[in-house]
Amino acid sequence: MEFALSEEQRMLQDSVRRFLEQNAPLDKVRLAAGDTHTVQRSLWAGASELGIPGMLIPEDFGGMGLGFLDAAIVYEMIGRHVAPLPILGTAVMAPLALMLAGSEAQQEKWLPKIAAGEIVAGVAVTEKIGIREDAGVKARKGTLTGKSLFVIDWAEADLYIVADSDHGLHLVLPDAKGLSRRALNTIDKTRSVGELVFDQVAAEPLPRSSADAVARMIDAGRVMLAADTLGAGQMMIEKAVAYAGERKQFGRVIGSFQAVKHLCAEMAAALEPSRSLVWYAAHALDEVPGDARLMACHAKSHLSEVGRFVARTATEVHGGMGFTDLLGLHYWFKRIGLDRQLLGGPELVRLEAARLQGWAA
Amino acid sequence: MDLVYDPKYEAFREEVRAFLTKHKDQAPRGLGAAGRPSPDACSWQQLLIQHGYAARTIPNDYGGYGAKPDILESRIIAEEFSTARVPSALQNQGISMLVPTLLELGTEEQKKKWVKPTLRGEVVWCQGYSEPGSGSDLASLQTKATEDGDDFVINGQKIWTSTAHEADMIFCLVRTEPDKPKHEGISYLIFSMKTPGIEVRPLTTMTGHAEFNEVFFTDVRVPKTQIVGQRGQGWFVANATLKYERGMLGDPAAMETRFQALVDLMREETVDGQRAIDNPIFRDRLVRLQAELAAMKFNGLRLLTSASRGEDPGLARLIVKLQSCELTHQISALAIDVMGEFGVLYDDSPYLRSHGSWQWGYMFQLGLIIGGGTAQIQKNIISERGLGMPREPKLAK
Numbered sequence: 001m002e003f004a005l006s007e008e009q010r011m012l013q014d015s016v017r018r019f020l021e022q023n024a025p026l027d028k029v030r031l032a033a034g035d036t037h038t039v040q041r042s043l044w045a046g047a048s049e050l051g052i053p054g055m056l057i058p059e060d061f062g063g064m065g066l067g068f069l070d071a072a073i074v075y076e077m078i079g080r081h082v083a084p085l086p087i088l089g090t091a092v093m094a095p096l097a098l099m100l101a102g103s104e105a106q107q108e109k110w111l112p113k114i115a116a117g118e119i120v121a122g123v124a125v126t127e128k129i130g131i132r133e134d135a136g137v138k139a140r141k142g143t144l145t146g147k148s149l150f151v152i153d154w155a156e157a158d159l160y161i162v163a164d165s166d167h168g169l170h171l172v173l174p175d176a177k178g179l180s181r182r183a184l185n186t187i188d189k190t191r192s193v194g195e196l197v198f199d200q201v202a203a204e205p206l207p208r209s210s211a212d213a214v215a216r217m218i219d220a221g222r223v224m225l226a227a228d229t230l231g232a233g234q235m236m237i238e239k240a241v242a243y244a245g246e247r248k249q250f251g252r253v254i255g256s257f258q259a260v261k262h263l264c265a266e267m268a269a270a271l272e273p274s275r276s277l278v279w280y281a282a283h284a285l286d287e288v289p290g291d292a293r294l295m296a297c298h299a300k301s302h303l304s305e306v307g308r309f310v311a312r313t314a315t316e317v318h319g320g321m322g323f324t325d326l327l328g329l330h331y332w333f334k335r336i337g338l339d340r341q342l343l344g345g346p347e348l349v350r351l352e353a354a355r356l357q358g359w360a361a
Numbered sequence: 362m363d364l365v366y367d368p369k370y371e372a373f374r375e376e377v378r379a380f381l382t383k384h385k386d387q388a389p390r391g392l393g394a395a396g397r398p399s400p401d402a403c404s405w406q407q408l409l410i411q412h413g414y415a416a417r418t419i420p421n422d423y424g425g426y427g428a429k430p431d432i433l434e435s436r437i438i439a440e441e442f443s444t445a446r447v448p449s450a451l452q453n454q455g456i457s458m459l460v461p462t463l464l465e466l467g468t469e470e471q472k473k474k475w476v477k478p479t480l481r482g483e484v485v486w487c488q489g490y491s492e493p494g495s496g497s498d499l500a501s502l503q504t505k506a507t508e509d510g511d512d513f514v515i516n517g518q519k520i521w522t523s524t525a526h527e528a529d530m531i532f533c534l535v536r537t538e539p540d541k542p543k544h545e546g547i548s549y550l551i552f553s554m555k556t557p558g559i560e561v562r563p564l565t566t567m568t569g570h571a572e573f574n575e576v577f578f579t580d581v582r583v584p585k586t587q588i589v590g591q592r593g594q595g596w597f598v599a600n601a602t603l604k605y606e607r608g609m610l611g612d613p614a615a616m617e618t619r620f621q622a623l624v625d626l627m628r629e630e631t632v633d634g635q636r637a638i639d640n641p642i643f644r645d646r647l648v649r650l651q652a653e654l655a656a657m658k659f660n661g662l663r664l665l666t667s668a669s670r671g672e673d674p675g676l677a678r679l680i681v682k683l684q685s686c687e688l689t690h691q692i693s694a695l696a697i698d699v700m701g702e703f704g705v706l707y708d709d710s711p712y713l714r715s716h717g718s719w720q721w722g723y724m725f726q727l728g729l730i731i732g733g734g735t736a737q738i739q740k741n742i743i744s745e746r747g748l749g750m751p752r753e754p755k756l757a758k
Contacts (some may be wrong), residue, residue, distance in 0.1 A: 001370065001433055002363045003662035004670075069362055109407070184445035196450050237569070256751040264748055269680040276659035276677070284364045298652035307647070350648040352639075358646070359624075359638050 001161060013073045019050055020081035026328045032084035033189030040084050048117025053091045059344035061111035069218060072227040079231030082331045084190040086120045088152030088269045092224050094121035097161045100213040101169050101172045101206035104192045122157035124196055124203035128214055129344045137198060139164040145196040156192030167211040170203035188338035188353060219293055221343050222300035223281045229307035229339045230278050232332045236314035243318050263313050275304060297353035299347035307336040370433055377441040380412055385447045392432040398451055403482040407452045414438050415450030417478045424477025432669045442634040455479040455486030459532050462602040466590045489519040489533030489576060497738050500596055515581040525561045525574035528554050538593045542603040549595035554574050568724045583706045593758035613658040619692050620654055632700050637699040648696050653688050683739040686730045693723040
């Protein structure tokens with residue numbers, strides 16, 4: 001009985017932290033926000049050397065064969081550094097789709113490329129959670145028609161995994177005939193999302209697709225977004241505490257005023273237990289299948305709430321500076337903002353959690 | 362991360378289960394959490410000590426079972442008793458606070474005299490710490506103990522003294538050195554509640570019940586030998602064992618039980634023929650609390666692992682009192698809202714649900730948010746010890 005990270009896991013997390021401290025400081029994040037292409041590529045190359053794109057991919061396919069808890073603690077570091085990396089689709093959801101639903105040939109073709117960091121894979125599943133406007137993708141005779149919104153890791157994708165309205169998963173190439181793409185610019189410039197519009201686009205189905213496979217991709221994605229918010233929130237608290245220890249007003253550092261200290265205490269009190277929830281939700285994805293979906297919902301919705309509280313409170317502790325572009329704190333604020341809505345905002349996710357327990361129709 | 366217990370612990374779990382199957386009919390019903398245990402409860406406690414399910418790690422010489430401390434064994438005992446819905450070991454301030462204090466700092470004579478009857482439920486203690494003028498700033502306490510021959514003579518007043526009306530004995534902080542700085546002039550005394558000059562008055566709270574008392578001392582004479590630790594060191598004696606205070610690690614199992622009761626309530630209560638659980642707003646609040654509860658439960662597991670490794674879990678521990686009390690209160694708050702007008706019925710009103718326990722809980726739990734270190738004091742502790750933020754500039758001496 002041990003509810004803790006192992007020594008190896010701590011080392012893994014430290015190595016990712018050190019890499020991002022050196023290679024994704026705030027000025028690089030700023031550059032990436034202005035020009036996703038060039039900066040992301042060099043950072044991506046480094047992350048690939050560390051094995052991050054292939055962390056969940058079995059060693060047979062050139063990956064690291066790690067578990068979801070390992071992935072979550074890596075993800076926490078990525079959130080901590082608001083790293084502009086296309087991880088959610090490429091390293092988590094797309095490999096999972098291929099592993100759960102792909103043929104051997106598809107796995108052999110794509111998984112090693114993903115693991116090596118050679119390609120970026122976007123994922124279009126938003127409509128499995130909630131349909132807005134007239135979105136939705138229909139599959140007919142090997143082609144897809146319709147549209148999908150908020151496609152994860154949309155920019156620069158070399159491959160898309162697309163869910164249709166009938167639990168089918170498909171591979172679509174970005175240059176496929178009849179596919180049009182539009183960027184959706186969000187508040188968060190560290191990650192890309194976009195729209196895919198399909199007009200009889202040739203698509204290659206993943207033959208073992210199922211409702212369960214799609215749901216498991218979403219479960220894993222939600223836990224990783226929760227971990228992203230955990231890391232980003234942790235960094236915001238640390239920044240708030242550090243700032244409050246330097247900034248002086250009325251002849252005292254503002255961190256010596258209870259009004260400010262108590263805001264920091266409230267943030268820590270909310271965030272610290274949610275760390276254990278993220279750990280367990282990630283652990284359950286591998287080890288406790290009966291708990292996995294409910295805990296993924298809880299992790300996603302709870303971190304969304306805690307994240308919102310931490311993001312606004314840490315900004316307030318920074319006073320006017322927190323509101324400026326100069327300090328750059330807003331990159332964390334916006335990161336947490338996008339995490340909250342992707343793959344279902346907390347109210348939608350809690351409704352799912354209620355359904356899982358027979359509390360809602 | 363390994364949530365499976367080692368086989369030796371599973372074997373231990375089987376032992377506990379076998380004990381429960383064999384003996385659970387002897388368990389008393391309606392064991393009060395505080396106050397004087399019934400004769401049935403005392404016999405049950407003694408049976409538990411004999412089998413190592415109470416006073417497990419207290420040495421034999423002092424009336425305990427004498428096992429080596431093992432936090433996983435303790436947890437397994439707690440889990441199995443809770444699952445079987447059988448009352449577990451007695452919990453009161455004598456057992457949780459006085460006994461560890463005596464074992465750590467008492468004289469051999471004090472240990473021999475008091476630990477065993479306290480463990481067995483035969484001697485009931487109350488705690489004399491808070492005073493009307495000394496709550497969060499406990500070290501400013503003013504109850505005086507003046508030297509007179511071989512005795513101290515005590516004058517002053519204590520408040521928030523639960524079980525004082527039933528207690529045989531009190532462990533009490535008094536000021537013996539009025540000229541020393543406030544933390545250095547306190548002594549820790551133990552004496553009988555039957556000593557002449559002690560008056561206990563019940564303190565009725567907002568719940569309508571007297572869960573606490575006020576205790577008045579007028580020329581109460583206590584032999585100097587009844588000091589624990591050194592004279593003037595009482596503050597440090599009390600603090601050495603504050604770590605043993607009940608509830609410091611929270612009680613996720615108790616919160617889980619309340620949450621399940623809330624789910625049941627929401628399946629039963631209806632408005633316009635619709636069950637509360639089918640109301641999307643109530644349901645959303647329920648699931649939100651469930652996620653918070655899960656976070657506290659897993660935080661508890663993390664603390665358990667830290668404790669078994671002898672590591673300091675830092676923030677994960679410091680936030681427990683604040684978060685657990687708040688969450689417990691929120692669970693009651695939702696229950697009240699679900700019941701609507703029924704949620705403010707009280708006493709023996711018609712239509713009262715669950716004997717009014719949610720209403721009582723909602724009010725009493727506010728007391729728990731305030732007592733044992735207010736929420737604001739908790740936030741000072743979290744920010745200063747957990748986050749390393751500056752302390753308040755010292756003004757008062």
